[in-house]
Amino acid sequence: MRINCPICGDRDWREFYYLGAADYLNRPAEGDLDAIHKYLHIRENPAGVTKDLWHHEAGCSSWLVVERNVTTHEILGVELAAEVKR
Amino acid sequence: MIDLVAKSAAEGLLPVTIGALTLSEIPHREVHSIAPFKGAKVSTALKKAVGIELPEAGRSTTKGDVQVLWTARGQYFLIGAKPPKLPAAITDQSDAWCAVALTGPSAGDALARLCPLDTAKMGQGDVARSLIGHMSAIIVKRVDGFETIVFRAFARTLVHELRKVMTSLDAQAALPD
Numbered sequence: 556m557r558i559n560c561p562i563c564g565d566r567d568w569r570e571f572y573y574l575g576a577a578d579y580l581n582r583p584a585e586g587d588l589d590a591i592h593k594y595l596h597i598r599e600n601p602a603g604v605t606k607d608l609w610h611h612e613a614g615c616s617s618w619l620v621v622e623r624n625v626t627t628h629e630i631l632g633v634e635l636a637a638e639v640k641r
Numbered sequence: 642m643i644d645l646v647a648k649s650a651a652e653g654l655l656p657v658t659i660g661a662l663t664l665s666e667i668p669h670r671e672v673h674s675i676a677p678f679k680g681a682k683v684s685t686a687l688k689k690a691v692g693i694e695l696p697e698a699g700r701s702t703t704k705g706d707v708q709v710l711w712t713a714r715g716q717y718f719l720i721g722a723k724p725p726k727l728p729a730a731i732t733d734q735s736d737a738w739c740a741v742a743l744t745g746p747s748a749g750d751a752l753a754r755l756c757p758l759d760t761a762k763m764g765q766g767d768v769a770r771s772l773i774g775h776m777s778a779i780i781v782k783r784v785d786g787f788e789t790i791v792f793r794a795f796a797r798t799l800v801h802e803l804r805k806v807m808t809s810l811d812a813q814a815a816l817p818d
């Protein structure tokens with residue numbers, strides 16, 4: 556598997572660390588317990604296109620949002636997490 | 642003050658030549674990490690002070706003995722000169738790294754056994770942050786091979802890994818067709 560980092564270019568998966576769903580970018584307001592519960596534990600988990608957070612740990616150190624299809628392993632897009640609109 | 646004897650990171654380990662490849666330690670240089678503050682303009686002030694600007698991502702700039710390497714998103718290493726006052730987070734990392742040069746026609750083949758980068762695509766002065774085995778490394782393409790920079794504590798491991806590959810490549814080259 557290869558990920559096309561917007562800064563470093565096409566790189567081997569060994570350089571990346573997987574965190575989890577891109578939902579982690581949308582942290583709810585403090586005190587909203589239902590929203591925090593949902594944020595931490597509730598995931599759609601579709602058999603299809605997902606958006607996940609990956610860290611280019613051994614590369615430029617950027618956090619990336621990788622859109623991929625978990626049934627075909629096709630990678631549809633890679634964006635810097637810092638530039639993703641929230 | 643006692644004048645302590647400086648010891649290089651790969652002291653006693655290098656240089657070593659095996660077959661057509663040579664691995665040597667690059668003499669100790671002054672290294673400062675420069676991480677510009679958000680939105681800060683640093684390049685012009687740096688050029689005024691040391692004669693070179695910040696490189697693009699994945700590149701380096703050189704003038705004489707002074708070099709600036711891109712080392713990560715928003716981070717650069719100034720090598721061989723003192724940084725001026727800049728709107729950036731600056732740390733002296735002079736004794737934190739071990740730099741070695743792997744030179745020879747098959748330097749790329751040697752690196753390919755340890756590093757996931759496609760080094761054949763790198764041109765002179767290109768810089769990549771990647772791995773050597775399990776070690777985080779900065780890799781710079783030179784005319785005669787590659788410069789590899791790792792944390793100083795990994796100097797012995799780096800030399801061990803590269804020597805092993807150099808020995809293996811040499812043995813393979815000696816085999817009959």
Ligand SMILES: [Zn+2]
Nearest residue numbers: 560563611615
């Ligand atoms: Zn990267």
